Amino acid sequence: MTWMAMLLGLFLPACGAPGAQGLPTPPPGTLATLRRPASPNSALAAPAGFTPAADIVLPVYHLPPAQLFAAIEAVAAGEPRVFVQIVYPATLEAHWVARSAVLNFPDLIVAQVSPAGKDSSTLTLYSHSVYGYSDLGVNRKRLDAWIAALNARLPAANSRS
Numbered sequence: 001m002t003w004m005a006m007l008l009g010l011f012l013p014a015c016g017a018p019g020a021q022g023l024p025t026p027p028p029g030t031l032a033t034l035r036r037p038a039s040p041n042s043a044l045a046a047p048a049g050f051t052p053a054a055d056i057v058l059p060v061y062h063l064p065p066a067q068l069f070a071a072i073e074a075v076a077a078g079e080p081r082v083f084v085q086i087v088y089p090a091t092l093e094a095h096w097v098a099r100s101a102v103l104n105f106p107d108l109i110v111a112q113v114s115p116a117g118k119d120s121s122t123l124t125l126y127s128h129s130v131y132g133y134s135d136l137g138v139n140r141k142r143l144d145a146w147i148a149a150l151n152a153r154l155p156a157a158n159s160r161s
Contacts, residue, residue, distance in 0.1 A: 002104070005103050005104030008103055009104075012131055016104070019083040020083040023097060025095075026108075026110070030095070031112050034052060034126060041132055042127065043126070043142070044056070044125070044126050044143075045057075045058050045123070046058060046126075047059075047060065050124060055140060056144070058125075060116045060121070061120065061123065065113045068123060069111075071153050071154060072123060072125075073094060075150050075153065076146070081101065082097070085108070091112065094110070096108070096110075097109075105129070107142070108127070109127045111123065111124065112124045
């Protein structure tokens, strides 16, 4: 952690903590009651028909839910400065904290996989900033990158709706 992040931590406590520390542990079912902020500091990727409306519409994946969940966990594990906050295996839900390189600003990412018929599943990803009004598109870019990495991990036929 940089000295600037430690100094910023005096005013914004979560910036002064490493990894997923300094942030409350979210309960399971976060996406079921999702309400997006009015500020432009979040991004949502979800299947068609999800409420609230998604910024990125994701397909039905022709994979069992556990396999899709393992794939998105692997994508997150390969990202720099991304730390597991908590995983709820029973509901195929995971939460991560992504830290900015210089000031250690935390963004929160949640993923949930849901069954969608025999050997098919859907993915919902939500990324949002803890601090600030605007994220300058960082959360949307993050979701675009994670989705691209996920699709690269999956056989092409499995990610089509």
